[in-house]
Amino acid sequence: MKAFDYARAATPADAIGTDARIIAGGTNLLDLMKLQVETPARLIDINHVGLDGVERDGEGLRIGALVRNSDLAAHPAVRQDWPLLSRAILAGASPQLRNRATTGGNLMQRTRCYYFYDVDAPCNKRVPGSGCGAIGGVNRIHAILGASDHCIATYPGDMAVALSALDAVVEVEGPGGRREIAATDFHRLPGDRPDLDTELQPGEMILSVRLPAPLGGRQIYRKVRDRRSYAFALVSVAAVVTMRAGRMDRVRLAFGNVAHKPWRAPAAERMLTGQAPSPELFARAAEAVLEGARGQGHNDFKIPLLRRTLAAVLAEAVQETE
Amino acid sequence: MDVTLTVNGTPHVLEIDDPRVSLLDALRQRLDLTGTKKGCDHGQCGACTVIVNGRRINSCLTLAVMHEGDEITTIEGIGTPGDLAPLQQAFIRHDGFQCGYCTPGQIMSATAMLEELRQGWPSQVTGDLGSPALSDDEIRERMSGNLCRCSCYPNIVDAIREVAGKAAEGAA
Ligand SMILES: Cc1cc2nc3c(=O)[nH]c(=O)nc-3n(C[C@H](O)[C@H](O)[C@H](O)COP(=O)(O)OP(=O)(O)OC[C@H]3O[C@@H](n4cnc5c(N)ncnc54)[C@H](O)[C@@H]3O)c2cc1C
Ligand code: SF4
Ligand code: FES
Ligand code: FES
Numbered sequence: 001m002k003a004f005d006y007a008r009a010a011t012p013a014d015a016i017g018t019d020a021r022i023i024a025g026g027t028n029l030l031d032l033m034k035l036q037v038e039t040p041a042r043l044i045d046i047n048h049v050g051l052d053g054v055e056r057d058g059e060g061l062r063i064g065a066l067v068r069n070s071d072l073a074a075h076p077a078v079r080q081d082w083p084l085l086s087r088a089i090l091a092g093a094s095p096q097l098r099n100r101a102t103t104g105g106n107l108m109q110r111t112r113c114y115y116f117y118d119v120d121a122p123c124n125k126r127v128p129g130s131g132c133g134a135i136g137g138v139n140r141i142h143a144i145l146g147a148s149d150h151c152i153a154t155y156p157g158d159m160a161v162a163l164s165a166l167d168a169v170v171e172v173e174g175p176g177g178r179r180e181i182a183a184t185d186f187h188r189l190p191g192d193r194p195d196l197d198t199e200l201q202p203g204e205m206i207l208s209v210r211l212p213a214p215l216g217g218r219q220i221y222r223k224v225r226d227r228r229s230y231a232f233a234l235v236s237v238a239a240v241v242t243m244r245a246g247r248m249d250r251v252r253l254a255f256g257n258v259a260h261k262p263w264r265a266p267a268a269e270r271m272l273t274g275q276a277p278s279p280e281l282f283a284r285a286a287e288a289v290l291e292g293a294r295g296q297g298h299n300d301f302k303i304p305l306l307r308r309t310l311a312a313v314l315a316e317a318v319q320e321t322e
Numbered sequence: 323m324d325v326t327l328t329v330n331g332t333p334h335v336l337e338i339d340d341p342r343v344s345l346l347d348a349l350r351q352r353l354d355l356t357g358t359k360k361g362c363d364h365g366q367c368g369a370c371t372v373i374v375n376g377r378r379i380n381s382c383l384t385l386a387v388m389h390e391g392d393e394i395t396t397i398e399g400i401g402t403p404g405d406l407a408p409l410q411q412a413f414i415r416h417d418g419f420q421c422g423y424c425t426p427g428q429i430m431s432a433t434a435m436l437e438e439l440r441q442g443w444p445s446q447v448t449g450d451l452g453s454p455a456l457s458d459d460e461i462r463e464r465m466s467g468n469l470c471r472c473s474c475y476p477n478i479v480d481a482i483r484e485v486a487g488k489a490a491e492g493a494a
Contacts, residue, residue: 006323006341006387027383030344031364043341045388070377074443079451090446094467095438096431097365099377100384229446229466 002039012049017175017203020044024066025100027093028109036119037126051207054078059213062171065104065206069159070095072103082211084219084238088162091223094230104206107160107170107186110197111153111260112232114138124150125194132194140298141234144306145290146259151194152296154257155187156232161256162221164264165238168211174204183209187261194260215250217242218317223256224309233257235305241272241317248272248318253310255289258302265289277318282311325390329353330399341387346370348386349396357397357426361469368468371427371434372396378434380467397426400433408488409433412481420472428468432482435464436489456486 009015015022021040023029024047032038051064054075061077072078073089093101115121115133122131134142134152142152160183168183187198200206223236236256242249251272255263268288275281286307293303325336329349336352346363349355349372361369363382370382373395401407409429412418419425439456447463448454461479470478 001342003340003342006385008390023385023388025383026385026388027365027380030383030385034363047388070438070443074441079444083451086444086451087446090444090448094365094368095435095445095464096368096371096378096380096467097383100379229463 001033002036004033004040005042006045007042008045008047009049012046012051012173012205012207015044015046015049016173016205018042018044019202022046022104022205024102024105025068025097026105027097027101028105032110032117035117037117046205057210061211063103063209063211065102065208067103069093069098069101069103069106073098081214082162082166082219084166084221084240085159085162085211087219087221088158088236088238091221091233091236092158103159103209106157107163107206107209108198108200109157112141112156113153114141116153125153125190125197128193128195135296138298139296141232141257142296142299143259144293144295144299144302145255145263146189146261147294147296148190148192148194150192151190151260153190153194153260155197155259155261156257157262158221158223158233158236158256160187161236161238161254161262163209163211164262165240165252165254166211166215167252168209170206171208171210172200172204172206174201178207180210184262184264190260197260215240215242215252217250218319220313220317222309222313224305235302235309237306237309237313238262239310239313239317241314243318243320247274247276249274253285253289255306258293258306263289267291272314277314279311279315282314283307285314286310323387325387327353327386327389327392327394329355329394330396336386338387341385343386344382345372345374345384345386345389345394346381349381349394352386355396355398358430359423359426361424361427366469367424367427368431369424369427371430371468373430373434376434376437378431395430397430400429407433408485409481412485413478416477416481416484417474418477418481419470419474424468424470424472428465428470428478431465431468432478432485435461435482436486439464439486440489456483456490458483461486 020042052066163183240252268285359369361367
C-alpha cells in the first residue's frame with residue numbers, strides 16, 4: 001500500500017470539495033489500495049459525519065449515505081415496501097462485509113475486471129490510454145451490452161441494480177451545491193472515458209439515496225453466479241411486476257453484471273405492460289433487452305443466460321397470490 | 323496519532339504513526355492477539371472476523387485508525403482453554419475443524435450470526451423477509467463469509483445447529 005495521510009471528517013462539509021479520497025466502509029477502497037490499483041495521497045474518513053439514518057420522505061424513504069448494507073436490508077420499511085432492495089443487498093458479498101459496507105460506498109464500488117486489478121496489465125480504466133487487456137483476453141465476466149472499444153468492464157454491484165429498477169434518486173453535494181442524479185443515470189457507459197465510472201464529479205459526496213413511493217406487486221432479485229453465495233453475479237435480474245385483471249400493469253426491469261452500469265430495459269417494460277403473460281411474450285421481451293448485445297468470446301454464454309433468467313423471473317413474478 | 327481500542331474489555335492506547343496498519347495487523351502485531359487469523363487479507367475468506375461494537379466484520383479491510391473508541395471482541399475474548407464457550411465446545415464435539423486456521427473466524431462469525439438471527443435479520447435464503455427461522459440452509463448462507471480450506475462445512479453446520487437449538491430452547 002502506498003503511504004497516505006489520514007483525517008477524520010466531523011461533518012459532511014469536511015469531506016466536500018477536498019482532494020482527499022473519501023473512505024466509508026473501506027471494503028472496496030482498501031482492497032484496491034493494498035494492490036496499488038488505488039493510490040490516494042489523502043484519505044478522509046466519513047464514518048462519523050452522521051448520514052446514517054433511514055427516514056420517511058413523503059411516501060418514500062431517504063437513506064443516508066453511511067447506512068450500512070446490513071441495516072438497510074433489515075430495515076422494517078424496506079423489507080415491507082421495497083423488498084427488491086433487501087433481496088438485492090442480501091444477495092451481495094458476505095454478512096461481515098455488509099456490516100461495514102455503506103450505501104454510498106456500495107454505489108461507488110469499482111469493477112472486478114481482472115486486468116483492472118492487475119497493475120502489470122494494460123487497462124484504460126486504471127491507466128487511460130494503456131489499452132484494454134480484456135478485449136481479446138479473458139473476459140468471462142465482462143459486458144454484453146453498452147461496451148466500447150476502450151472498455152468492456154461491468155459494474156459488479158447488486159444494490160444499485162435494485163435502485164435502478166425502483167427509480168431511486170442519488171442526492172449529492174459538491175462545492176457548487178447540492179444536486180440529484182437519477183439512479184438510472186448515476187453510472188456511465190465507458191465510451192472513450194472508461195476511467196469515469198459514475199456522474200459524480202471530483203469534490204462531490206453522496207449524501208443520501210431517495211426511494212420514491214412503493215410500487216407493490218411481486219419483487220424478485222435473481223442472481224446467477226458460480227457459487228450459491230459470496231460471489232459476484234454473472235447475470236442478475238431485478239423485476240417488479242404488478243398485475244391487474246390477468247395483465248401486467250406495472251413492469252420494472254433492470255439487469256446486473258451485463259454492462260458498465262445497471263441496465264434498465266424500457267423497451268421491454270413497455271412491451272410487457274398491459275399484456276397477458278405468455279412464454280412467447282417473455283421471449284420477445286428478452287430480445288428487446290438484448291438488442292445490440294454482443295459477446296466477447298468467453299462471456300457469450302451471458303446472452304442465453306439472460307434470456308433464460310428473465311423468462312424464469314417473469315414466470316414467477318406474474319403468479320398471483322393475493 | 324493515538325488510537326484507543328477496547329479489546330476484550332481492556333482499553334489499549336496505540337500510537338499509530340503510519341495509518342496503513344489494518345485492524346487485523348494491529349491486533350496481531352501490536353497487541354499480540356494472534357488468535358485472529360490472516361487468510362487472504364482481501365475480505366474473501368473470513369479468517370480475520372472480529373466483532374466490533376457488536377457487529378462481525380473483516381478486520382483485514384479496515385484501518386486501525388478508523389476504530390477510535392470502538393469495542394472489539396476477538397477469539398481470545400470468547401473463551402479460554404480452561405473455560406471454552408459453548409460454540410467452541412460444540413466445534414470440538416462435532417469435529418468442526420481439521421487444521422483449525424479458519425476456526426477463530428468461524429467461531430466469531432457464528433457468535434455474531436446467532437445474535438443477528440435473534441434480532442430477526444433476514445438473509446438471502448429467508449422465504450418471508452419478515453420472519454427468518456433457523457434452518458440448515460440459513461446457517462449455511464449466514465456462514466458463507468467464512469471459508470474452510472479443509473472443508474469441514476457439514477460439521478461446522480452441526481456444531482452451530484446444536485448451539486442455536488440450545489439457545490432457542492433456553493429462550494422458550
Ligand atoms: C470478497 C468481496 C465480495 C463482494 N461481493 C459483492 C457482491 O456479491 N455484490 C456486491 O454488490 N458487492 C460485493 N462486494 C463489494 C462490496 O459491496 C463493496 O466493497 C462495498 O459495498 C463498498 O462500500 P464501502 O462503504 O466499504 O466503500 P469504500 O471502500 O469505503 O469506498 C468505495 C468507494 O466509494 C467512495 N465513497 C464511499 N462513500 C462515498 C460517499 N458518501 N460519497 C462519495 N464517494 C464515496 C470511496 O471514495 C471509494 O472510492 C464484495 C466485496 C468483497 C471484498
Ligand atoms: S475491460 Fe475496462 S477495466 Fe477491464 S481491462 Fe479493459 S479497460 Fe480495464
Ligand atoms: S483475511 Fe480478512 S477476509 Fe481473509
Ligand atoms: S479447519 Fe482448516 S481451514 Fe477450516
